[in-house]
Amino acid sequence: MLVRFWGTRGSLAVAPTAQSIKGKIARALVAAGGRSFADENEAAAFVEGELDFATGGTYGGATTCVEIEAQGDGSFILCDFGTGAREFGINAFGRILQGHKRVFNVFMSHLHWDHISGFPFFGPAFDPNTRIVIHSGHADAEKAFRRQQEEISFPVAFDWLRAKIEFVMLTPGKTYHIGGVDVQVMEQHHSHKSYGYRFTDTAGKTAIFSTDSEHKIDSMEGEVEVAAFFRDADLVICDTMYSLADAVSMKEDWGHSSNIVAIDICHEAGAKRLALFHHEPVYSDDDIQRMHRESIRYEELTRREQPLEVLCAYDGLEVRL
Structure with missing residues (x-):
């Protein structure tokens, strides 16, 4: 199984400012200490090997979109249609030209704008041979997708899309076999509800x-499920x-969690890796x-029987399981 992160921000897509780029360049020059590089490849090796990620790279600014590439029936498996879906769609077209199946199984956590706003820019939706x-x-769900493409909000109406688009409602507690993988659904605590997915x-x-x-x-006993x-x-x-x-003070009851609580739950679950995700846009x-x-x-400091590897998701990260 290969997991690709196409969008990792929450709430709002963000872009780096000119000032933030200048800061990265300045820090990189200081770190280079006057060294010169024969070519871009040599300079790139310095960036990769000697600079911290925040200086030499970026966590990105696209909103939620994650691809699950698994041993299944050959269809694409995607989680959420955030703004990262635009880049994913471009990449998917390249794979389709190489013979990949033109079927997309997409699993929606919920319907807030940051999780559906990439759909109007999702290229495969305009392909009549795509499902x-x-x-x-x-x-x-269908109401939410259609509403964001009403004329007052977007110039391309939902009904103008050429792909065969279906909406399927899933029930928490059941196990489904979709795209050649087993999928379980869990209801979560969020405004208008959200849903988590387990893919095997x-x-x-x-x-x-x-x-x-x-x-x-302060209520971890309720997290047993x-x-x-x-x-x-x-x-x-x-x-x-x-x-x-932030989670226990200014932003309590805002429908999001903290890194600390995620680690505690993953320790309890005996999970092997945790990817920090849905980064605050500010x-x-x-x-x-x-x-x-x-x-x-x-x-x-809190490790139990087995270590939990803690990753930090960024746009472009690939994790092979």
Whole structure:
């Protein structure tokens, strides 16, 4: 199983500012210490090997979109249609030209704008030979997708799309066989509800997609069912939008969770890897990197029988299970 992250921000797509790019370049020049490089390849090796990620790269700014490539029936498997879906669609066309199946099974966590706003720019939706099946726990999923393409909001109406588009409602607690993988659904605590998904392929690898769900540190006894859903997962992609301080003070009841709570639940579940995800749009690359480092340290201090590898998702990250 291969997991590709096409969009990892929450709430709002963001772009780096000119000032933030200048800051990265300045820090890189200081780190180089006057060294010169023979060519771009040599300079790229320096960036990759000697600069921290926040200086030499970026966590990105596209909103939620994650691809699950698994041993299945050859269809694409996607989680959410955030703005990262545009880049995914371009990439998917390239694979289709090489013979990939033109079927997309898409699993929606929920219907807020940051999770559906990439769909109007999703190229395969304009291909009459493509089939798109949108799976959701929401009865009003089609209404939400159509409404964002009404004339007052967008110039291309939903009915102008050429692909064969279907909406399928899933029920929490059931196990489905979709796209050649087993899929389980969990209801989560969020405005208008959200849903988490557990994907298990024929090789027995399991990935969890659980975003936009609030888990409170002062009521962890209520998270037993969540830990059971995450049980022994090879990768848990989890909403860690806030630091613990933000989650328990200014942003309590906003429908999102912290890095600390995600680690606690993954420890309880015996999960192998955790990907910090749905990054706060006001957090800079430095802020996200700091949270990642703090998360690794917290995991080390609270570790149980087996270690939990803590990753930090960024646009373009690939994780092979």
